[in-house]
Amino acid sequence: MEKQVQEIELMNEEAVKRALTRITYEIIEKNKGVEDLVILGIKTRGVYLAHRIAQRMEQLEGRPVEVAELDISNYRDDQQSLASAHKPDLNCTVQGKKVVIVDDVLYTGRTIRAALDAIIDQGRPKRIYLAVLIDRGHRELPIRADFIGKNIPTSSEEDIKVSLTDIDEKDRVTIHKPTQ
Numbered sequence: 091m092e093k094q095v096q097e098i099e100l101m102n103e104e105a106v107k108r109a110l111t112r113i114t115y116e117i118i119e120k121n122k123g124v125e126d127l128v129i130l131g132i133k134t135r136g137v138y139l140a141h142r143i144a145q146r147m148e149q150l151e152g153r154p155v156e157v158a159e160l161d162i163s164n165y166r167d168d169q170q171s172l173a174s175a176h177k178p179d180l181n182c183t184v185q186g187k188k189v190v191i192v193d194d195v196l197y198t199g200r201t202i203r204a205a206l207d208a209i210i211d212q213g214r215p216k217r218i219y220l221a222v223l224i225d226r227g228h229r230e231l232p233i234r235a236d237f238i239g240k241n242i243p244t245s246s247e248e249d250i251k252v253s254l255t256d257i258d259e260k261d262r263v264t265i266h267k268p269t270q
Contacts, residue, residue, distance in 0.1 A: 094269040100242060100250075101263035106223070109239030110139065113221050114146040116237050121188055124151045126216065128187045130160040130180065132205055135194040138256040139223060143192060158182045160191070165204035185213035190237075194252040196222040199231035224263060226250050 101109065121127055124147050131140025137159045144155040158180045191205050202220060209215065221237035226244045242250060242265065249266040253259065 096267045096269050098265050098267065099262055100265055101240060103255075103261040106239070106254075106261040106263065109223060110142055111146060113223075113237045113239055114143050114150070117143070117190055117219065117221065118147060118150060120219070120236070124153060124155050126187050127190065128156045128158065128182055128184055128215075129190045129192060130158050130184075130205070130209065132191065132193040132201060133159055133161045133163075134257070135252055135254055136160070136192045138254050139194060139221075140190075140192040143190075143221070156182050160205055160208060162201065162204040162208050165207045167200065167204070180212055183213060184209055184215045186216050188217045188219070189215040190219045190221055192221045194223050194254075195250050196220070196225045196233070196235050196238075197228055197250075199229045199233035202233045203231050223252060224250055 117127075118124065129140045129144050131137035140157050144157040147155045160180065189209060191202065191209070193201060193205075196202065206218065209218065219236040220233070222235045223239040225235055225238045225241050228244070228246055240263070244250060244265065247268050251264045251266060253262045253264070255261050
């Protein structure tokens with residue numbers, strides 16, 4: 091018997107935009123500007139969110155912010171990687187910089203642990219922040235976000251799906267709940 095799933099929209103396009111704008115302002119405020127700031131988007135959706143945050147920062151601060159893609163596939167401890175064991179090429183330096191890791195959903199914390207390992211392999215940042223669009227709880231590791239678009243308490247049976255116009259039909263966040 092196939093499981094029935096109910097899809098509920100939690101954030102529409104405007105809500106996603108507002109959340110990213112708020113995160114942008116919070117990062118600028120906490121960092122006192124964009125000096126020595128590097129934004130690293132975790133592949134895949136985190137990259138698109140990172141670029142949006144950096145674009146908004148440039149609009150607000152009048153200067154570009156360095157953005158790079160962070161591929162953590164070789165650092166995962168909960169997935170079998172088929173890739174060769176090599177350090178990620180960030181195309182930027184993190185040494186002595188303030189780094190903001192950006193991801194779409196924070197769940198167990200394993201993705202962020204892998205991201206931290208990948209960053210530290212590249213150098214020693216001055217500070218590392220974490221920005222996520224959605225924090226759904228259920229941490230397995232002691233990791234928390236510094237900047238959160240929306241807290242969405244979930245059960246472990248539920249799924250959160252972030253859709254972005256860059257790769258999906260439109261910007262939205264939905265929860266998929268199993269029905270009885």
